[in-house]
Amino acid sequence: MKPEKIKEDYPIFRKRENLVYLDNAATSQKPRQVLERISEFYSENNANIGRGLYNLANDANISYREARAKTADFIGANPSETVFVRNTTEAENLLAHSLDIDGEIVLSKMAHHSEQLPWRRKAEKEDLKISYLETENGKISLEDARKKIDENTSLVAVSHISNVFGAENPVEKITEIAHENDALVVLDGAQSVPHMPVDVEELGVDFLCFSGHKMLGPTGIGVLYGRKELLEKMDPYQVGGGMIRKVTEKEIEYEQVPEKFEAGTPNVAGAVGLEAAIDYLENIGMNEIYSHSQEIAASIIEKLEKVEGVNVLSPEGANLVSFTTEFAHPHDVAEVLNQNGVAVRAGHHCAQPQMEELDINGTARVSPYIYNTRKDVEKLVEAVKEVRKVFQ
Ligand SMILES: Cc1ncc(COP(=O)(O)O)c(C=O)c1O
CATH class of the missing domain: 3.90.1150.10 (Aspartate Aminotransferase, domain 1)
Incomplete structure (x- = not known):
């Protein structure tokens, strides 16, 4: 390099x-390749998506679809499992709002507030117990994970790389322990996806959250990856245009995933900018x-x-x-x-x-x-x- x-x-x-x-853990700077792609989208391809029947709207649809396909591929996921959101914080909030769980939640002491507070609020509202994994030399203690994740656990939310210490946590092992106990794993990839190869299949996690702005992309675009069968079971976080199949006075039928979770006009230019950022990162x-x-x-x-x-x-x-x-x-x-x-x-x-x-x-x-x-x-x-x- x-x-x-x-x-x-x-x-x-x-x-x-x-x-x-x-200060790249807070946000990264943007290369001209990303800035130019965003500008090109607005100059040449801009229209609302999923609505218009004219060629320009179709081109905008294609741009958004391609951005999703590229993003999914970057993390080893399927486009239908890749939901565009604003950022990691929104992805975690969406999950905490929509995911049905009834057992204990395991978080870590090192957790960023955005990976901690949505689950704490859910625990408070739904009267669920929370425990916290200890930090040992800047990493989540695996020994503590073995003690605290058990058959009562329904969800484990951890970060891949801590924004305080910068060390990679033993995510594969934690996931193994969680799955042995039938608990779901939510991975905060805000600090890992910009910096290292991340493959959801290899890691075996159920959900992954990350932000475009920390990986050379624009602000306002982030990703929630979720295993398809889990996303399909979840209720949408927000409702409105763009996420329905049919609405009558009596009945509402939602779109399939991932559109079900993308109510309203999405950040199309942001998605296109993220795609350009991924191209740039992959090139290196x-x-x-x-x-x-x-x-x-x-x-x-x-x-x-x-x-x-x-x-x-x-x-x-x-x-x-x-x-x-x-x-x-x-x-x-x-x-x-x-x-x-x-x-x-x-x-x-x-x-x-x-x-x-x-x-x-x-x-x-x-x-x-x-x-x-x-x-x-x-x-x-x-x-x-x-x-x-x-x-x-
Ligand atoms: C580990 C971690 N999780 C979550 C976030 C929240 O990211 P955002 O503000 O883009 O939602 C950050 C941001 O610094 C982070 O470092």
Whole structure:
């Protein structure tokens, strides 16, 4: 991979020449190939879908259908199992609203709020018990999973890669344990699908949620994958136009999946933009992308650990780096880094229970992606040393 060359595809880095962007876990930047495809759709193909009978509407239908087929293929799924939503948060809410379960829910302590709160609300409303899997060295403890997932469990919701620690969780093993107990598995792929090959068949999960904006695509488009027979049994989350077969005064017949879950005019341009992002990622190669992020993160960990007073929380093999310092609050770290042209995230990362468990008020988080270079790492480390000078 040649990140220096890749960077040339991103208009934002030409406008902001000195920007070192290391907040990719929050959102990624967009290459011109994605921006141009969105613009091309609006300039040449724009119409509402599933409604018009003229050629232009037909072309828009084809664009949306192709975007769905590409997205499904990217995760080893069937288009009929691939629902377009706004983002990971909406996918989790849709599931928590529509999925019928009657046993216990198992979440993890490291869970992002959007993967935690929809299930907590469901548990509260439906009087279901929740338990939380412990974190061990930045990963979900498999030992704890073996203890807490049992015949009373009906659903296990975990993230593939934590947005706090950046390490891959033992999802296949957790899925095995869940399925041995007839429990469903919901995987939050917000931080994995952009960075590594993810195949729902290989993982064996029942549901997968992810967001387009973290993988070079536009904001406002995300995906809920679900096994077809499960999606078919679920009630729609929203109702309205575009998701019905027939409505009479007495009767409503819904469309088949996935349209059943896509009420109203969908984000067609967003889907087309996501398709372009997937083309772009596939062109580079998901294995190469994962290795690159891990190498950059490993180099950051190695260098930061040499700075006195820095405590790295991310384990070996992580693709992002969370750290605290003895000399400054994470917000102050991020502010001084900002003054040095380095953009990182600081705070609780929407994982307050995990912060509470660690007894910290937050971390500074450095999350690289395909356009981050060794030079970016040098700038970051120099800037962290600068923070130390300012606060000591
Ligand atoms: C692990 C994880 N899950 C869920 C989300 C929520 O994603 P979105 O805000 O796109 O819905 C994020 C966003 O940072 C995340 O990192």
